[in-house]
Amino acid sequence: MQWTINGQVREAEVDFRTSLLDLLREQFQLSGTKKGCNQGACGACTVLVDGERINACLALAVQYQGRTITTVEGLAENGTLHPVQAAFIEHDGFQCGYCTPGQLCSAVGMIGELERDHPSAVTADLAANGIEWNRDELRERMSGNLCRCGAYNGIADAIAAGLAKELGEELGEELDEELGEEIAR
Amino acid sequence: MSALDKERSGDNQPAGVALAGDYWRPEGGPDPLSEKGRIGIGAPLSRVDGAEKVTGSARFAGEFTFEGMVYAALVYSAIANGRILNIDRREAEAMGGVVLVMTHENAPRLNTPPVFLRSPNGAAGDDHPIMQTDRVHWNGQPVALVLAETQEQADAAAESIRVDYAAEPAMTDFELAKTHARRPDNVLGGPAEITVGDADAAFEAAAHQIDATYTTPRHNHNAIEPHALTLVWTTGDGDESGREGETLRIHDASQCVDLAVASLAEVFGIETSQIHITSPFVGGGFGGKALWQHQILAAAAAKLADRPVRLALSREGVYRVVGGRACTEQRVALGADEQGRLQALIHSGIAAMTQHNNLPEPFFQATKCLYAADHIRLSIDVADMQMLANTFMRAPGESVGSFALESALDELADQLGMDPLELRRRNEPERDPTSGLAFSSRHLLEAARSGAERFGWSERSATPASRHEGEWQIGLGCATATYPYIRMPGAAARITLTPDGATVGIAAHEMGMGTATVQTQVAAARLGLPVEKIAFHYGDSHLAGSVLAGGSQQTAAIGGAVIAAQRALVAELLALVGQDSPLSGLSPDEIECRNEGLGAIGNGSRFETYAQILARAGQSELSVQADAAGSEELANWSMHSFGTIFCEAGVNSVTGEVRIRRLLGSFDCGRILNTKTATSQFRGGMIMGLGLALMEETLFDPRSGRVMNPSLADYHVPVQMDVPEIEVMWTDIPDPHTPMGAHGIGEIGITGVGAAVANAVYNASGKRIRDLPITLDKLL
Ligand code: FES
Ligand code: FES
Numbered sequence: 001m002q003w004t005i006n007g008q009v010r011e012a013e014v015d016f017r018t019s020l021l022d023l024l025r026e027q028f029q030l031s032g033t034k035k036g037c038n039q040g041a042c043g044a045c046t047v048l049v050d051g052e053r054i055n056a057c058l059a060l061a062v063q064y065q066g067r068t069i070t071t072v073e074g075l076a077e078n079g080t081l082h083p084v085q086a087a088f089i090e091h092d093g094f095q096c097g098y099c100t101p102g103q104l105c106s107a108v109g110m111i112g113e114l115e116r117d118h119p120s121a122v123t124a125d126l127a128a129n130g131i132e133w134n135r136d137e138l139r140e141r142m143s144g145n146l147c148r149c150g151a152y153n154g155i156a157d158a159i160a161a162g163l164a165k166e167l168g169e170e171l172g173e174e175l176d177e178e179l180g181e182e183i184a185r
Numbered sequence: 186m187s188a189l190d191k192e193r194s195g196d197n198q199p200a201g202v203a204l205a206g207d208y209w210r211p212e213g214g215p216d217p218l219s220e221k222g223r224i225g226i227g228a229p230l231s232r233v234d235g236a237e238k239v240t241g242s243a244r245f246a247g248e249f250t251f252e253g254m255v256y257a258a259l260v261y262s263a264i265a266n267g268r269i270l271n272i273d274r275r276e277a278e279a280m281g282g283v284v285l286v287m288t289h290e291n292a293p294r295l296n297t298p299p300v301f302l303r304s305p306n307g308a309a310g311d312d313h314p315i316m317q318t319d320r321v322h323w324n325g326q327p328v329a330l331v332l333a334e335t336q337e338q339a340d341a342a343a344e345s346i347r348v349d350y351a352a353e354p355a356m357t358d359f360e361l362a363k364t365h366a367r368r369p370d371n372v373l374g375g376p377a378e379i380t381v382g383d384a385d386a387a388f389e390a391a392a393h394q395i396d397a398t399y400t401t402p403r404h405n406h407n408a409i410e411p412h413a414l415t416l417v418w419t420t421g422d423g424d425e426s427g428r429e430g431e432t433l434r435i436h437d438a439s440q441c442v443d444l445a446v447a448s449l450a451e452v453f454g455i456e457t458s459q460i461h462i463t464s465p466f467v468g469g470g471f472g473g474k475a476l477w478q479h480q481i482l483a484a485a486a487a488k489l490a491d492r493p494v495r496l497a498l499s500r501e502g503v504y505r506v507v508g509g510r511a512c513t514e515q516r517v518a519l520g521a522d523e524q525g526r527l528q529a530l531i532h533s534g535i536a537a538m539t540q541h542n543n544l545p546e547p548f549f550q551a552t553k554c555l556y557a558a559d560h561i562r563l564s565i566d567v568a569d570m571q572m573l574a575n576t577f578m579r580a581p582g583e584s585v586g587s588f589a590l591e592s593a594l595d596e597l598a599d600q601l602g603m604d605p606l607e608l609r610r611r612n613e614p615e616r617d618p619t620s621g622l623a624f625s626s627r628h629l630l631e632a633a634r635s636g637a638e639r640f641g642w643s644e645r646s647a648t649p650a651s652r653h654e655g656e657w658q659i660g661l662g663c664a665t666a667t668y669p670y671i672r673m674p675g676a677a678a679r680i681t682l683t684p685d686g687a688t689v690g691i692a693a694h695e696m697g698m699g700t701a702t703v704q705t706q707v708a709a710a711r712l713g714l715p716v717e718k719i720a721f722h723y724g725d726s727h728l729a730g731s732v733l734a735g736g737s738q739q740t741a742a743i744g745g746a747v748i749a750a751q752r753a754l755v756a757e758l759l760a761l762v763g764q765d766s767p768l769s770g771l772s773p774d775e776i777e778c779r780n781e782g783l784g785a786i787g788n789g790s791r792f793e794t795y796a797q798i799l800a801r802a803g804q805s806e807l808s809v810q811a812d813a814a815g816s817e818e819l820a821n822w823s824m825h826s827f828g829t830i831f832c833e834a835g836v837n838s839v840t841g842e843v844r845i846r847r848l849l850g851s852f853d854c855g856r857i858l859n860t861k862t863a864t865s866q867f868r869g870g871m872i873m874g875l876g877l878a879l880m881e882e883t884l885f886d887p888r889s890g891r892v893m894n895p896s897l898a899d900y901h902v903p904v905q906m907d908v909p910e911i912e913v914m915w916t917d918i919p920d921p922h923t924p925m926g927a928h929g930i931g932e933i934g935i936t937g938v939g940a941a942v943a944n945a946v947y948n949a950s951g952k953r954i955r956d957l958p959i960t961l962d963k964l965l
Binding site: 015017022026030031032033035037039040041044071072073075076086088092095098101104136142143145146148149150153154155156 | 468
């Protein structure tokens, strides 16, 4: 069986019962991805599969063969932290750090949702072209990632700052400013 | 510019720090580090372990591996009381990869662990024998353990095990257990009843009376990291036959590494020197990560199978094996005169407990120090139940006790037609109302005043249910927060100085509170070194001292130990300097640490760097260890942190849903050491307080004694969308009698929040909810 994980092709033979989460943690020693409940309730195991966020504890390893998976260990590029990672440190987006990898992957996954115009429960105008990206959209979309330490304010600040930077680079300076104002409360 | 940059750029040379004197004595002076404007103290330094935590390289206890390691799974009892008749393990033993099935029939002989707060070595939650007999003591008790080559194999085998029981009647109904309540022999080592004057008579005679019952449910800590450990037994080199050189190496998620070592040594009948526990990262603790059966069972199974073991509790497993907060039923009776002055204050009630642990949920703690009533009666009774032992959870006592007390104050204010803050102001005591001691530092009124101003408290309508926005009713509420300052005995620190900086080692813990970061800052400031030249080591039972991460005591305990070690270090350095040194002839009390070295106080030219002193003495390092001074301050003063919580709640008049729109905490907790991590600590506590107020409840089936919602899907904790932008502020007035002038702040945040929310809900809707959590069904 084969997966592309953080840019590397990895191979292993695993029990069909093995979750994607246990594949990462136990087979490949990628223990950055956390197990908080193993039943889809906490988001600690969030990883990106072909850019979309999923709960790795609810996914079977066999089912994801051949897919491209990014874990927290793969967010930084060439030793440079992803803007959201750096912003988590600056804005104190964690305390114990156990929910953090899931929060980070979840946050990065939101960029794709923005680009694909996926609405959320708080999207005011479903018919509108494009989603008005604001702090409530961010908070609603991050509500699947529990943080018992209660770092939620710091997490929201960090993601707002990090996404503004990330999207600014991708979509141009203009958006950077708009987003910066809109998201940073 | 961050504080770190400032230090780096050198445009703000740290001033010297003299050695701290006897801050714990009335005649002793305050710790010099508590003075305003100390470089680095209060700086919003980002966490020193931040990079590891955001890249996934921080390794938690269940992420270590040993060669030949096997995985464990537990089977939990399905009855609350009775005997195991038979355990059918045949299918499990025949399954692929299974290495061992351990039950009471084949478990190694283990001594019963010493219980927390009952024995000096006690870290265990209860005193039941562990897999030694056929007795079942609670619904969920581990009755079998499976080891297998993979977790999948262990889990499948555990599921195949069939257990037959002979069930016996069990006391699992709190309502029934209450009718046999008893007075415990102590509450946290103090009396279970405290009286000042005759509160019952004074209450009867009072012009204004509030007499109400408040109930709070069971809670579980629910740290996002479930309890996990990886361990191995090894025999020392060259010792073939074994026993003597046997050591137990454990990676655990622990808030008490030394206490756990001491308890495990008793259980296995070995020396403490044979056990080594490390716990550098803990994925949240909140009181739940001490010693429970899973660690002992994992070590026993590893011994039996002669294999290293990883045991990671499932989320359900945590609910079955690790105790939580007990439920309480509290009566608060307030008698006041026309001016709102309290003549009688009664706070009594019953908490669930077992006969096998020693923690009556101490809900009267906050009431001991808060208000100047003429007559006071406080008491706690316990209702013995057959259940998993309850334990400490963030602000045991104050969290649920302040809900009752502060709700009652609000009810009294309402009856008097008085502003709730004014009522509290009128009852502000001069001295501790129950101990009679002077307060070491109490600026509650200042915290309340500044918080009220910032929050816009004056906009509150005194008439409930008078403010609407569409279908939402809006209300404001407030409550007092408080938590004691303590500093437990046992702390010691080792400072190792080299020409490149200093290492501070102490067996303390970092579970996200910011300990490592804050103590790095403090050590840097104290030794006159930049923060990047300090390495703070913790979470290792081999390190100096024994510091429990509990009771919000770590900041002070570590601070006191480092103060003692600094004095020892300076004395040794002075002993090293020769005749030629500019420091020659000076005594420690004439010295201050500054600019990476020692200098004479008030004399800029008498100075040498640490590197110079070491070089002159021909030493590459100097290492000293010292014990913290005894915590005499606790006998000299009444020492507490204070605060006022302000809440704006919206209650949906159609659905009964409650949304918290604004939340502010204004705290008086001595000197704040790192504004960034402190903000997070306060907010984290307040968010757990929102959970307590609105959603958290461990559902305990009174018929079976089983926890029915052992999952994060069914036990609700606040999520991102439940939490508004929380404002926190503080007086930053140092306590003259504590290290750094600081108080620990890990627990005060949760206190008062339950009542602030309930009071805001009342102000919004006119409905007084005295039964937590305030779910929408109670508002319809
Ligand atoms: S571990 Fe996957 S959602 Fe909790
Ligand atoms: S930082 Fe501890 S659970 Fe989020």
